[in-house]
Amino acid sequence: MTTPNDDQLRAMLEARAGRPDGAVPEEILGRVVRAARSARAGFALPKLLGAFAAGALVVVVAGVLLINQPGGPGATGSAGAGAGASPTLPSSEPSPAPSVEASSGPSVEPSAGPTATPSPTPTIASNRACLSTQLTAEILSWQGAAGNRVADIRVTNVGRLTCILAGRPRVQLRGANGAVLMESSATPNASPSGSGNGVVDVAPGGHAATQVDASNYCGPNPALPVTVALILPVGAGTVVAKPAPGTDESFAVPPCMGSAASLISMNGWTAAH
Amino acid sequence: MNAQFDNRLVEAARDRDPEAFAALVRPRLDRLMRTARAILGHDADAGDALQDALTKAWQGLPGLRDPDQFDAWLSRIVVNACRTALKRRSRTWVREISLDPAEPGPDDPVSTLPGPDGVADRLSIEAAFDRLNVDERTILVLHHLEGRSLDEIAAILSIPVGTAKSRLYAARQMLDRALQRQQR
Numbered sequence: 001m002t003t004p005n006d007d008q009l010r011a012m013l014e015a016r017a018g019r020p021d022g023a024v025p026e027e028i029l030g031r032v033v034r035a036a037r038s039a040r041a042g043f044a045l046p047k048l049l050g051a052f053a054a055g056a057l058v059v060v061v062a063g064v065l066l067i068n069q070p071g072g073p074g075a076t077g078s079a080g081a082g083a084g085a086s087p088t089l090p091s092s093e094p095s096p097a098p099s100v101e102a103s104s105g106p107s108v109e110p111s112a113g114p115t116a117t118p119s120p121t122p123t124i125a126s127n128r129a130c131l132s133t134q135l136t137a138e139i140l141s142w143q144g145a146a147g148n149r150v151a152d153i154r155v156t157n158v159g160r161l162t163c164i165l166a167g168r169p170r171v172q173l174r175g176a177n178g179a180v181l182m183e184s185s186a187t188p189n190a191s192p193s194g195s196g197n198g199v200v201d202v203a204p205g206g207h208a209a210t211q212v213d214a215s216n217y218c219g220p221n222p223a224l225p226v227t228v229a230l231i232l233p234v235g236a237g238t239v240v241a242k243p244a245p246g247t248d249e250s251f252a253v254p255p256c257m258g259s260a261a262s263l264i265s266m267n268g269w270t271a272a273h
Numbered sequence: 274m275n276a277q278f279d280n281r282l283v284e285a286a287r288d289r290d291p292e293a294f295a296a297l298v299r300p301r302l303d304r305l306m307r308t309a310r311a312i313l314g315h316d317a318d319a320g321d322a323l324q325d326a327l328t329k330a331w332q333g334l335p336g337l338r339d340p341d342q343f344d345a346w347l348s349r350i351v352v353n354a355c356r357t358a359l360k361r362r363s364r365t366w367v368r369e370i371s372l373d374p375a376e377p378g379p380d381d382p383v384s385t386l387p388g389p390d391g392v393a394d395r396l397s398i399e400a401a402f403d404r405l406n407v408d409e410r411t412i413l414v415l416h417h418l419e420g421r422s423l424d425e426i427a428a429i430l431s432i433p434v435g436t437a438k439s440r441l442y443a444a445r446q447m448l449d450r451a452l453q454r455q456q457r
Contacts, residue, residue: 012395029299166278
């Protein structure tokens with residue numbers, strides 16, 4: 001051989017590229033992400049404290065300047081010229097910190113406002129993916145048709161920051177005792193299907209909705225009420241949707257259809273009110 | 274890949290969200306690992322290069338202005354990490370090959386592999402490929418393994434399309450010459 005053709009070259013490269021000997025990409029990514037999480041947790045508090053220190057410094061400096069102005073409160077000797085009490089002080093911009101970054105998106109919430117008193121709990125939107133700790137979920141209804149069972153699920157952001165729901169979590173139908181009755185394949189980054197674009201900003205107190213479609217369950221009778229677990233991508237946790245009070249459970253478990261495939265899947269996220 | 278979804282993840286990762294970064298990288302992970310393995314020819318080296326690259330990507334992501342460029346940007350970081358790995362690893366055998374076929378090197382391997390056997394051919398091609406420098410390997414991998422177009426290669430390597438084309442041609446020439454020298 002003197003000149004390999006494209007097919008021969010590609011075959012060689014394919015063989016060379018697919019020769020795993022121990023390095024697992026997923027583990028490598030996990031190490032990097034864990035290091036990133038640790039770094040973020042380690043720096044969040046100092047940066048937050050730094051933000052407060054900077055805010056306090058701005059307040060003090062602004063107060064001193066005002067007091068020393070010829071027409072300022074200091075010149076007239078009026079009471080209540082303290083930094084926190086003066087409505088005429090320039091607003092103190094919250095400094096960015098990892099856990100409270102200001103978002104450039106449309107979901108920025110009211111911040112500390114014009115008062116110079118730094119808030120210990122700044123409520124500024126972020127662009128983060130939602131974590132399970134920020135969410136609650138409930139099954140609003142079960143619908144049944146032609147062997148399928150569809151759960152209408154509403155998720156609520158009970159956290160303090162706006163977050164993003166995107167993609168499709170892995171979903172499980174569970175019995176009341178936690179036993180997994182059905183489970184979808186892991187497609188956390190698959191393009192979402194169903195209505196909506198699948199990417200939803202969820203403000204604190206806000207909602208997002210999805211539907212979970214299940215068919216052909218042939219296992220033992222489950223403990224009721226059944227729940228739907230949404231396993232969020234990349235280790236963001238699991239949210240378990242329980243039936244809202246009064247939900248009719250009679251359509252919660254799909255009937256056995258024999259040897260047909262047992263399927264459960266989730267539609268894309270949509271905004272909800 | 275849903276571009277809007279990706280762009281949102283890039284924005285979130287730029288805002289220092291590790292979960293978004295993981296979601297962004299995971300679908301590309303196998304391809305990046307294959308690229309690193311193909312360039313370096315060594316699984317552990319490829320793993321090290323990938324880890325270096327992902328760490329650099331996480332650190333450098335706030336500087337990425339255009340989310341649409343994430344894919345090319347990440348590939349460029351991996352390629353650069355492979356370049357660094359090749360330089361760092363003393364056991365990796367990289368050397369220049371003379372374009373003059375009449376100048377065999379003192380340690381040129383004797384050809385024993387060519388023949389009708391496809392495996393022998395593949396090993397022979399791989400031995401020649403190992404004698405290419407990292408830039409030549411990279412462009413061949415991007416084009417022949419990943420199936421990247423010249424436009425994409427140009428974006429990944431930050432070079433003009435015409436340069437990508439000429440480098441690809443030159444890399445093929447070098448591979449052919451390396452193969453010829455093995456077989457003499």
